[in-house]
Amino acid sequence: MTAGGECSLAAGAAAIRVSIEHTIPEAEIDGFHRLYETAFGPLRTRAIARQVLYRNEFQDEMTDPRVQKHVARTPGGTPVGLSTLTRHLETVPWISPDYFAARFPLHAARGAIFYAGFTLVDPTARQGTAFHAMITSIVRILAAERAVVGWDICSYNNSRFSFADALRAALDEQADADVAVEDAQTYYAARFTGDYVDKGG
Template sequence: MVIEAHWLLPPELMEPAWQVYREAFEELRTRAVQRHVMLRGEFDEQMRDARIRKYVVRDPSDGRMLALATLTNDLGAMPLVSPDYFEYRWPALYAERRIWYCGFYAIHPEHQGSATFVRLVTEMRAVIAPGIAVMDFCGRNEEVRRMPQVVRTILARQGDVRPERLDAQAYWSYEFPAAS
């Protein structure tokens, strides 16, 4: 597999990137309360945002896109995180722009469980270290797929890593059954 890094996704990669992203996250459309899947316009905007680095994984035999991931140390580029939190928590690292947010890892369903994810995490770690990588996982990916532990295992093979859960948000429902 070949990994390319782009600050601006080339126009000819927009449609294949959208297809990989959409298919990779299809399950979360109905399995997560919070919308974890960007709309097409939001996706296109991120792909054109030069503050966000895009990692494209291709099959070397035919050039087909297998995966896509994003990474930024400009926390203002990510609409759902609070730069103030990170500046308060780690002022020196924040000032040095050594706090990185991994927006998503989209692995095409045919390649989930392959070495693709490991290669992407390894490639991105080389940019981040020394520093802090921040990722968010919905409850399903945390509890069912155990993604925080998977990432920790990958990173621990490459050296010292200290994971910490930073925050959580829970969604509750209150059902009102019909009177009997």
């Protein structure tokens, strides 16, 4: 485990500590994967685009040192939250690094384009506190580098949980950042209800 930084946020008498870890210890991966499944598993049937990493993909991300893991822990060291962030866009298979390089060439030239993968919090923890602490950890890095960061939220999470509004509010509290929708994709389905008919003239 390699820690690249640490911050803490008080929650009453307790505190949430966030460390930046490049490799999650093998003994903790199963626990994080259970939290991941709790948070993202329902999206298998609620979003057309695949939102859930396969188990081997999750394992690879947890052990890939190019992906920062911002881990929220209780004062006793128990992990209760996880956010991923990377400047190595090739580690995010569902985005196009070329898009970001063309859209933000000056940032690309100095390696200051990041992508935020996912954020999850143990439902038994102080969710708002852990979420805020992890966002604070990430924003400190991005603000220091005057970076560009991308992320995606499926329509289900936006409509059900207002994730985009919550994230924008968290960013507005901590830094000057211009947030804009970069792209959208609409999925269609056709349900055939009868036999083929040649309607040509």
